Amino acid sequence: MSDTATAPNTASAGRLYYRHTLPVRVMHWTNVLSLTLLLMSGLQIFNAHPRLYWGKSSYTGNPPVLEIGSRQGSGGQPVGFTRIFGHEFDTTGVLGLSSGSNGSLQRVAFPSAVTVPGPYWLSMARNWHFFFAWVFVLNGLAYLFYGLWSGHLRRDLWPTRPDLAGIGRSILDHIRFRHPQGEAARRYNVLQKLAYLAVIFVLLPLIILAGWAMSPWLDGVWPGWVDLLGGRQSARTVHFVIACLLTAFVAVHVFEVIVSGLWNHLRSMITGYYRVNEGGHDGSAR
Amino acid sequence: MDRRAEVPGGKDGSPPARLLVSSPRRSLLRGGLAGLGAALLAGCDRLSNSAWFPEQVLSLGERLSSAVHQTLAAKAMAQEFTEADLSPVFRSNGTANPESSEYQKLVAGEFSDWALQVSGLVEQPMSFNLAALRALPARTQITRHDCVEGWSAIGKWTGVPLAQIIEQVKPTANARFVVFHCADPMESDGTHPYYESIDLAEASHPQTLLAYELNGKPLPVANGAPLRLRVERQLGYKQAKYLMRIELVESFASIGGGRGGYWEDEGYQWYAGI
Structure with missing residues (x-):
């Protein structure tokens, strides 16, 4: 989202402008790939011990804060359950008990349809996770350097005073699915900016930190630092909760992309060019 | 720690997404995404089971981590x-x-x-x-x-x-x-x-x-x-x-x-x- 250089107009109304630079596009899709594989291999790793705790260890005398499992139901049939802070939910078919690729019921926390690898295979899931953790971290560092150097972060993401003053209106607009038109559509709106900044500067650093806190070797780098996150098992819980928040962010992100012009957004993240309608229709290219 | 599951699957090619020209764009999109997801999963499982991918690509992660950990904290307690x-x-x-x-x-x-x-x-x-x-x-x-x-x-x-x-x-x-x-x-x-x-x-x-x-x-x-x-x-x-x-x-x-x-x-x- 940078240069205002306009591309040659195409046949339809509106005009294309250069919204996403090549580095941003490459880093965006690298992120899509690595976050997807990190999430799916992470769920496979979680399946090896589908319980989350708060504290320095798992065996503190307190029950897990979250547990996904299966047990015999009252009628003798197997039941999948999810227990959060002692409240149990029947999640048969999805969590705890679900059908595998061959259709048979599996007692597994997250179903094999959303894990990498599909079948239970902890060591291979760790291989995937740690490889793409590196891809993700290096990509993130590259983004930070690029964002600072090119001014992308300051120019496109940092909210201005008028942005912040208009936050109430922006919330209303989002609720009504009204998206900025014309010139206004060339900039990120304030909620978008704040969401991106929260992800880039809060959630992502925190999930990386919580990941490091699970490494027994890195725990020794600065004695006691893991306790700042509540201990290793708390860090594991934080890691999981942030993964859920990031998944929610992606869901909202994809939803907003779809409702505000899927093909226009997709094109701009692939070729760089985004169509802005001068008239007042939304920017979707139809 | 369980033995890793015997890994049979992953070889079943995911069914190709049937993209009918006449179907509405939305269902085409949905079918496309589902097909893409299944293809991604099947592809990952195939890579996991290959001889070269875990050994030559994924293991880079372990090697990098180990090298960085040794540099950062070889003697840490x-x-x-x-x-x-x-x-x-x-x-x-x-x-x-x-x-x-x-x-x-x-x-x-x-x-x-x-x-x-x-x-x-x-x-x-x-x-x-x-x-x-x-x-x-x-x-x-x-x-x-x-x-x-x-x-x-x-x-x-x-x-x-x-x-x-x-x-x-x-x-x-x-x-x-x-x-x-x-x-x-x-x-x-x-x-x-x-x-x-x-x-x-x-x-x-x-x-x-x-x-x-x-x-x-x-x-x-x-x-x-x-x-x-x-x-x-x-x-x-x-x-x-x-x-x-x-x-x-x-x-x-x-x-x-x-x-x-x-x-x-x-x-x-x-x-x-x-």
Whole structure:
């Protein structure tokens, strides 16, 4: 989202402008790939011990804060359950008990349809996770350097005073699915900016930190630092909760992309060019 | 820790998304996404099962992590805890009671016939019984045990720093790794005894112990009696139990499956600091 250089107009109304630079596009899709594989291999790793705790260890005398499992139901049939802070939910078919690729019921926390690898295979899931953790971290560092150097972060993401003053209106607009038109559509709106900044500067650093806190070797780098996150098992819980928040962010992100012009957004993240309608229709290219 | 599932699947090519020209754009999109997802999953499973991808691509992650960890914190100490942090019961995982008759005889004799053999690339092969180990200067530490599955337990270990043993047997110049041979067979037919390995630097770390006590009492059978390894900056599968023999080697390629440990032979990372 940078240069205002306009591309040659195409046949339809509106005009294309250069919204996403090549580095941003490459880093965006690298992120899509690595976050997807990190999430799916992470769920496979979680399946090896589908319980989350708060504290320095798992065996503190307190029950897990979250547990996904299966047990015999009252009628003798197997039941999948999810227990959060002692409240149990029947999640048969999805969590705890679900059908595998061959259709048979599996007692597994997250179903094999959303894990990498599909079948239970902890060591291979760790291989995937740690490889793409590196891809993700290096990509993130590259983004930070690029964002600072090119001014992308300051120019496109940092909210201005008028942005912040208009936050109430922006919330209303989002609720009504009204998206900025014309010139206004060339900039990120304030909620978008704040969401991106929260992800880039809060959630992502925190999930990386919580990941490091699970490494027994890195725990020794600065004695006691893991306790700042509540201990290793708390860090594991934080890691999981942030993964859920990031998944929610992606869901909202994809939803907003779809409702505000899927093909226009997709094109701009692939070729760089985004169509802005001068008239007042939304920017979707139809 | 379960054996990894036998991996049959992944070969079933995902059904091609049927994209009918006449169908509305929305269902086309949905079908396309579902097809893409299934293709991604099938592709990942195929890569996992290939000979080259885990070995040549994914393992880069482990190698990078290991290199960075060694640079950042080669000599760092693992966090130590207080009595208040101790887990009420220290979980036993993996083998809880080795079935071999040799081991059961040792248990019956309260390990009076047991002695740790130390051999291989050393100038002075030695053997140590429990009394000899207890006579050496000991170290006690309260540390966290992190299983590769994800759980942690905190216990108090007392034992001999491995560095003392290594010093006494005088490694030859070409010795690089310390291999731990254990009493517990990992196959039901009594074969494939558990084993592990660490490098000499890790063996000389002050918190690397041959532990004979857990929480102030002789090591229970469930936790590795009479002697187990503690390598505090690595995962649980490195903490070999039921130690029988220590061997110094230049390479572990010819031992077991050649990857330096029972779980390593099953595909787990040799460097277990993460």
